[in-house]
Amino acid sequence: MKTAQELRVGNIVMINGTAQVVVKAEYNKSGRNSAVVKMKFKKLQGIGSSESVYKADDKFEDVRLEHKDVHYSYFADPAYVFMDADFNSYEIDVENLGKALNYLEANMACEIVLFNNQAISVELPTTIVREIIYTEPAINGDTSSGKVLKPAKISTGFEISVPIFCNIGDKIEIDTRTDEYRNRA
Incomplete structure (x- = not known):
């Protein structure tokens, strides 16, 4: 109490x-x-x-919430299914996932939050590595305007800002709390 x-x-x-x-x-x-x-x-x-x-x-x-290590398994409309080490599955509705949808990939390790043995949300690792699938090439002189970031789309389809030296195919570290580029992986 x-x-x-x-x-x-x-x-x-x-x-x-x-x-x-x-x-x-x-x-x-x-x-x-x-x-x-x-x-x-x-x-x-x-x-x-x-x-x-x-x-x-x-x-x-x-109220104490329980946390459990799981892996993202698959999407079963309208919920996402996660599985623990004992092959127990947990479903979480789309509206309870929030920003996690931007980074979810098959077999991704994460943590679910349980309340009364029901999964209510998912917590991602603080940093993850994703591949850039599209970004504009850097043009000489871009830094003179003070703009040193450009948009890049990662493998999940989410778009973040990256430094101009990043190219298609680069693997980058992303902070999932702030959705910011950290460094190349």
Whole structure:
């Protein structure tokens, strides 16, 4: 159990039998009144958000999520299927994948997040290596304008900005948190 005062953005708690993610938490202590925390929540599963004010010592049930190492297996409309080492399969809907769709490739190692033994999202490695399948060739003098990046399409079809020295067929490292080029692989 956590008190309202201990909750931070990103914590997951149970409110009225529903798992909710703390999106915003503001602590306020005025002179004569007791301390309060104004919080905004988003449902962990489904759509919806709410905003409430709680006393600083109100208690909330803390929710722990389970993480499991898996490999991306295949797409079974409308869900993506992931498989663990014991050949258990987990389906995740397209809307719960978010930015991960930009980088998913067959047999890619990643981590799924489970809530009540149900897969709710996927977490990618921080850096991945992908091949550039298309980019414009660099033209002499491009750096004089101060523009040193150009768009490049990677093997999954996603487009990122890369330095002008990168060419078609180059393998590059990408930071999946920021969608930025890191270096050549």
